[in-house]
Amino acid sequence: MLPVSVTxxxxxxxxxxxxxxxxxxxxSVTGLIVVDTAxxxxxxxxxxxxxxxxxxxxxxxxxxxxxxxxxxxxLGLRSRMATSASLGTPTTGDLRxxxxxxxxxxxxVQAATAVVxxxxxxxxxxxxxxxALWHGVFHAGSAFNNxxxxxxxxxxxGFVADPWVCLPLAVAVILGGVGFPVFIxxxxxxxxxxLWSMNTRIVLAGTAVLLVGGTVxxxxxxxxxxxxxxxxxxxxxxxxxxxxxxxxxxxxxxxxDTAEMNTQTWFAQDVLMFIGAGPAGxxxxxxxxxxxxxxAIVLTEIRGEGAVNVxxxxxxxxxxxxxxxxxxLSVAVVMGSTWALLITTQFTLDQLVFEVISAFATxxxxxxxxxxxxxxxxxxxxxxxxxxxxxxxxxxxxLALRSRKRLYELPKERPLIG
Amino acid sequence: MLPVSVTxxxxxxxxxxxxxxxxxxxxSVTGLIVVDTAxxxxxxxxxxxxxxxxxxxxxxxxxxxxxxxxxxxxLGLRSRMATSASLGTPTTGDLRxxxxxxxxxxxxVQAATAVVxxxxxxxxxxxxxxxALWHGVFHAGSAFNNxxxxxxxxxxxGFVADPWVCLPLAVAVILGGVGFPVFIxxxxxxxxxxLWSMNTRIVLAGTAVLLVGGTVxxxxxxxxxxxxxxxxxxxxxxxxxxxxxxxxxxxxxxxxDTAEMNTQTWFAQDVLMFIGAGPAGxxxxxxxxxxxxxxAIVLTEIRGEGAVNVxxxxxxxxxxxxxxxxxxLSVAVVMGSTWALLITTQFTLDQLVFEVISAFATxxxxxxxxxxxxxxxxxxxxxxxxxxxxxxxxxxxxLALRSRKRLYELPKERPLIG
Ligand SMILES: [K+]
Ligand SMILES: [K+]
Numbered sequence: 001m002l003p004v005s006v007t008x009x010x011x012x013x014x015x016x017x018x019x020x021x022x023x024x025x026x027x028s029v030t031g032l033i034v035v036d037t038a039x040x041x042x043x044x045x046x047x048x049x050x051x052x053x054x055x056x057x058x059x060x061x062x063x064x065x066x067x068x069x070x071x072x073x074x075l076g077l078r079s080r081m082a083t084s085a086s087l088g089t090p091t092t093g094d095l096r097x098x099x100x101x102x103x104x105x106x107x108x109v110q111a112a113t114a115v116v117x118x119x120x121x122x123x124x125x126x127x128x129x130x131x132a133l134w135h136g137v138f139h140a141g142s143a144f145n146n147x148x149x150x151x152x153x154x155x156x157x158g159f160v161a162d163p164w165v166c167l168p169l170a171v172a173v174i175l176g177g178v179g180f181p182v183f184i185x186x187x188x189x190x191x192x193x194x195l196w197s198m199n200t201r202i203v204l205a206g207t208a209v210l211l212v213g214g215t216v217x218x219x220x221x222x223x224x225x226x227x228x229x230x231x232x233x234x235x236x237x238x239x240x241x242x243x244x245x246x247x248x249x250x251x252x253x254x255x256x257d258t259a260e261m262n263t264q265t266w267f268a269q270d271v272l273m274f275i276g277a278g279p280a281g282x283x284x285x286x287x288x289x290x291x292x293x294x295x296a297i298v299l300t301e302i303r304g305e306g307a308v309n310v311x312x313x314x315x316x317x318x319x320x321x322x323x324x325x326x327x328x329l330s331v332a333v334v335m336g337s338t339w340a341l342l343i344t345t346q347f348t349l350d351q352l353v354f355e356v357i358s359a360f361a362t363x364x365x366x367x368x369x370x371x372x373x374x375x376x377x378x379x380x381x382x383x384x385x386x387x388x389x390x391x392x393x394x395x396x397x398x399l400a401l402r403s404r405k406r407l408y409e410l411p412k413e414r415p416l417i418g
Numbered sequence: 419m420l421p422v423s424v425t426x427x428x429x430x431x432x433x434x435x436x437x438x439x440x441x442x443x444x445x446s447v448t449g450l451i452v453v454d455t456a457x458x459x460x461x462x463x464x465x466x467x468x469x470x471x472x473x474x475x476x477x478x479x480x481x482x483x484x485x486x487x488x489x490x491x492x493l494g495l496r497s498r499m500a501t502s503a504s505l506g507t508p509t510t511g512d513l514r515x516x517x518x519x520x521x522x523x524x525x526x527v528q529a530a531t532a533v534v535x536x537x538x539x540x541x542x543x544x545x546x547x548x549x550a551l552w553h554g555v556f557h558a559g560s561a562f563n564n565x566x567x568x569x570x571x572x573x574x575x576g577f578v579a580d581p582w583v584c585l586p587l588a589v590a591v592i593l594g595g596v597g598f599p600v601f602i603x604x605x606x607x608x609x610x611x612x613l614w615s616m617n618t619r620i621v622l623a624g625t626a627v628l629l630v631g632g633t634v635x636x637x638x639x640x641x642x643x644x645x646x647x648x649x650x651x652x653x654x655x656x657x658x659x660x661x662x663x664x665x666x667x668x669x670x671x672x673x674x675d676t677a678e679m680n681t682q683t684w685f686a687q688d689v690l691m692f693i694g695a696g697p698a699g700x701x702x703x704x705x706x707x708x709x710x711x712x713x714a715i716v717l718t719e720i721r722g723e724g725a726v727n728v729x730x731x732x733x734x735x736x737x738x739x740x741x742x743x744x745x746x747l748s749v750a751v752v753m754g755s756t757w758a759l760l761i762t763t764q765f766t767l768d769q770l771v772f773e774v775i776s777a778f779a780t781x782x783x784x785x786x787x788x789x790x791x792x793x794x795x796x797x798x799x800x801x802x803x804x805x806x807x808x809x810x811x812x813x814x815x816x817l818a819l820r821s822r823k824r825l826y827e828l829p830k831e832r833p834l835i836g
Contacts, residue, residue, distance in 0.1 A: 289834055297743065298743045321718070321719050328715075342685055416705070
């Protein structure tokens with residue numbers, strides 16, 4: 001994790017802030033960059049970046065899954081994440097099962113993605129075999145870990161109309177984003193949806209809704225934009241729109257130029273980025289589940305029902321307040337950081353909101369201002385990336401695990417709302 | 419409430435959208451304008467505008483207080499808003515007491531404010547007696563009802579350094595904003611804080627925090643701005659900063675040019691505007707109480723306590739979900755409207771967010787774009803004003819009053835959060 005080990009060879013000396021920013025961006029799998037990944041860092045630097053991505057992505061996946069396992073044991077929750085869920089502390093056997101499981105999933109998805117990409121690079125783009133394989137491995141790792149780093153100066157804009165590159169990347173991104181618990185459940189009960197947990201149902205339904213809604217919105221808004229989808233034929237427009245919706249949810253690759261998009265498209269991407277994907281995966285954001293809990297509360301209130309029910313199960317009441325807390329603190333971090341950058345830079349609100357949400361949700365898309373920010377602003381973004389990476393999951397788990405003192409209750413009262 | 423009765427004499431014919439917008443802005447006590455109030459409308463037009471303001475402001479205050487009274491009776495809540503709180507439906511006696519009480523408060527505050535203003539206008543600015551009195555009455559009504567309309571083309575910028583105009587206006591604004599229930603309680607128990615309800619404590623504490631925090635923030639950010647506080651001496655800077663913080667919470671007067679403020683000041687004002695002031699008053703926004711409930715939930719979660727306690731009382735659990743619902747739907751209206759204007763106009767995100775929050779929270783401050791919006795955009799703002807004016811209180815009361823079906827409970831489950 002030492003930024004100094006990212007050795008620059010081309011493009012001048014690596015400033016400390018540049019190295020720190022790149023290492024922080026890689027290990028938090030954000031993908032924001034202040035220097036051109038392709039030309040500024042050496043081949044060895046690229047290996048270090050991929051290692052940091054795997055460390056950060058798989059590390060966080062393991063950490064979050066472990067926290068989830070702890071919750072399952074401690075709270076005695078119904079879940080099929082672990083075969084041996086029982087009250088008490090997870091055993092070393094559970095932990096071993098978890099790490100092996102994650103390793104298997106990561107290796108399988110990344111290897112399959114790398115093979116498809118490498119074949120395409122070698123056969124269609126005439127890369128030499130070694131380079132084709134390395135580019136396949138790097139981009140598969142960057143995709144599954146939702147990092148969004150690419151070995152091209154224009155990220156993956158060169159492949160905007162190539163489904164053999166964009167679709168494997170999108171599949172790896174989506175699979176990394178659904179989270180390990182969903183993966184395990186699907187492997188065991190893929191044909192028996194009635195056995196799926198609430199977590200899996202919410203993540204899968206939410207992923208579908210966000211992908212379809214995001215694709216339609218972005219494609220429609222950018223259809224005629226000469227800087228983005230305008231010059232493409234219809235199949236390529238649809239592919240690029242789908243890809244943009246997929247990566248906005250947390251991966252951060254870009255096959256069209258984000259800076260050229262309409263400000264209303266940025267706004268739609270802000271929403272996708274802030275929500276992110278599933279818990280205990282490689283995605284950032286407040287997570288689909290947190291957003292779904294809030295939506296379920298609102299729908300329940302509007303329908304006038306007593307209990308918040310989701311997919312035929314009652315939503316545990318303790319989760320309500322935890323979801324509100326994660327949302328409120330996330331909004332506070334985003335608003336506070338945006339405000340700090342508004343005061344210290346000359347960029348516009350839409351650019352800064354986009355940049356901060358991208359960092360907080362470890363997405364890595366940018367309207368092109370990252371490298372123009374002052375050092376202080378770049379360091380703030382590194383802090384936001386880490387806060388966004390480990391904050392929500394750690395906070396939510398800590399809240400859920402904490403023992404509650406309830407020695408006595410005060411008399412009840414209510415203020416007027418609204 | 420007929421826009422046609424606002425008869426234009428100077429400045430050309432009143433277009434239908436202009437008249438509709440002005441009437442809507444007045445009756446919703448927002449104060450956004452598309453034509454110059456001072457020069458475009460006749461003296462009779464000004465009378466109509468004041469009548470609409472009183473109708474809208476006092477009407478909403480009565481409506482919201484009545485809904486609060488209904489809650490008190492129906493839910494059997496502890497409250498001193500009505501002397502005869504008992505289970506069942508409010509009696510006509512309760513209603514009469516309410517209307518008379520509101521009329522007394524409105525008349526007292528407005529008369530006192532009008533007298534001070536009229537004296538100042540006559541003695542210092544040499545207005546003829548009739549004009550001084552009318553200007554006093556109009557601006558007192560506009561202030562107490564948090565409307566923000568003024569009879570000057572530059573709103574109240576001509577009085578930026580005059581405490582004898584700005585302070586009476588600010589006091590009337592604050593008193594109108596705390597809401598009728600707080601007023602009644604203070605009149606009865608002003609020296610016995612332990613008898614105050616949770617509603618009164620939250621509103622008073624929140625008002626103090628928002629006024630002090632807002633004044634410090636705005637004054638600091640605008641201190642050297644040549645377009646706003648820059649040219650003023652220190653006492654005038656403080657007066658103008660305090661006035662700007664006071665009116666951002668919902669009144670919408672301006673003693674400095676909002677368009678000239680820094681974008682980071684707009685951002686701070688966005689927060690003040692969105693929160694607003696107390697329930698069952700003349701203010702808009704989600705209300706201090708809604709924001710306080712959310713803050714209390716977050717603090718409780720962070721402290722790891724079982725029940726959400728505020729000022730020594732337990733916060734009724736049913737209020738949690740209602741506050742979340744009001745917040746979420748308010749955010750949805752603001753974001754959706756902002757997005758619609760982003761698509762249909764060329765204004766920047768910071769301008770449009772400010773304009774939409776100003777309309778939703780019936781504030782009436784503007785970065786200067788209101789009259790430049792297309793007709794469709796102006797009509798959208800009228801809808802947003804009304805949604806913001808009656809939406810949150812109606813929604814929250816409907817949620818609280820609804821009988822809940824709880825015939826059976828489904829088995830409990832929880833997804834992973836964060
Ligand atoms: K990323
Ligand atoms: K107003």
